[in-house]
Amino acid sequence: MTDFSDGIQFLISSLSIGGLYALMALGLVIVYGILRLVNFAYGELIMIAGYSLLLLGDTPLPWLGVAILSVIAAAIAGLLMERVAFRPVRDSSPTTMLITSFAVSTLLQSVALLTISPRPRPVRLPEFFVQSLTVGDVRIRVVDLIALAVTIVALVALTIFLRRSLIGIALRAAADDFTMTRLLGVRANLVIAAAFAISGALAGIVALFWIGRSSLVEPAVGLQPVLIAFIASVVGGLDSLRGAVLGGYVLGFLTIGLQTWLPRELLDYRDAVTFGIVIVILLVRPQGLLGGAAGGGR
């Protein structure tokens, strides 16, 4: 092993996991920008995509078809979540919405626990999830490369959507001044539904690779991703989409960097060190790396 190959491996691992974190954070921030709601039930959208992978995995469908259907399932779940749970409390206080999101989260986990299984269940995964490539003395997991590519495609697609489409422009405008956006005739329900659908689709993509790492799905599978998403978006700035992406990559590089270079006897403290660095970042920039000065911008 050379320093060079270590470096390449570090870079690919960091970009792969960082991209995943970035997508997690984006799914949270795109809803927060418009409703000022940190949707903690976001993790359950990942869970729903995970169980879709599980249940559809028993059908003769090819894996790619299963994956696409699971992403669609999460997007639809996002839409339903907005329609059933959040729309009725939309004009209430932020606290009410936050508590609603905890309630939805708990409810969906309980449903999964009762109807499917409280235990982790193995998900059928294609071969390439466990294969590795060796180039020279660099050993790269294929799934890392695919995660990296899918993340970039998703980020580019989302950017084009937010810049070119009228709904995308309206989403960015609504994140800045929701009332004024409505005063241009943009329908509030449409913008909010779009945000939840995108959030769900991102959760679905995240689920493919997050669950792909352990190949297990359980009712609480979304807990860790939603925490990572929250931390990454706070680091980047909760009101900034670019901040969410940056926060995700920063957290990814931190995690892998500490994993790689922390002395073996300190490895158990990796997360503690990570969060310590996060706290330092927030002490220096409380609004997040790219967040607005006032934290809200409205």
Next chain:
Amino acid sequence: MRLIPPRGRFMLRVDDLHVRFGAIAALRGVSLHINQGEIVGLIGVNGAGKSTTIGSIIGIVRPSQGSISFENGSLLGLAPEAIIRRGIAPVMEGRRIFPALTVGENLRLGAAIRRDPAGIQEDLDRWCAFFPILGERYHQSAGNLSGGQQQMLAIGRALMSRPRLLLLDEPSLGLAPKLVAEVFALIGQLRELGMTMLLVEQNVRMTLNMVDRAYLLNTGAVEFTGTAAEMRQHADFERAYLGGAGAAAAATDAPR
């Protein structure tokens, strides 16, 4: 180029409007109307109820009593976006442009209710020619525009929906005197195009030079109404708003 047919037809009617904010009565029975092709002024000091009246018309303030109708349909209880879709466009106090979006994106959003790409492009060209600075800065962030330019953008954005009624809430507020004159000149140009407008202003002199009729609001009620000439002749009005208004105008016109 005339945007709409000549004046004469009834357009907006507000009747006996009451608005309460908790224990405070913000509006106490305001009635006003605007005919097609008219420019109507709504004047009064801070807190007289001007913004509450506008807010009620566009659905962001809920009246406790009274009626608001536009082209014979009631606006009461409609969501803001539904009211805009009926053909009213507000230019809000403080401009409320989207600073992170480009000038072009701001303008495009103004046409959010329209589904005629060719017509939208035509209007983009028209208003970028009308406001040359918007054409020059089309691809730049709107937040980089100066205050006066942002006001042009806010007005251009409102016009992109092809409204039949334009509501202008304090368009000169916070602008330097030279820019105030520019904004009023612009309103004059829109009048030449036949645009129906409700102009809410604290700058009474310039407003009366611009409008056909005006309403003077005081503590939530219409205190006096008439043509611009009648308003100027009204004795109390003269004393309260034109005579000793210098200090008050200076205070409220200060840049924010």
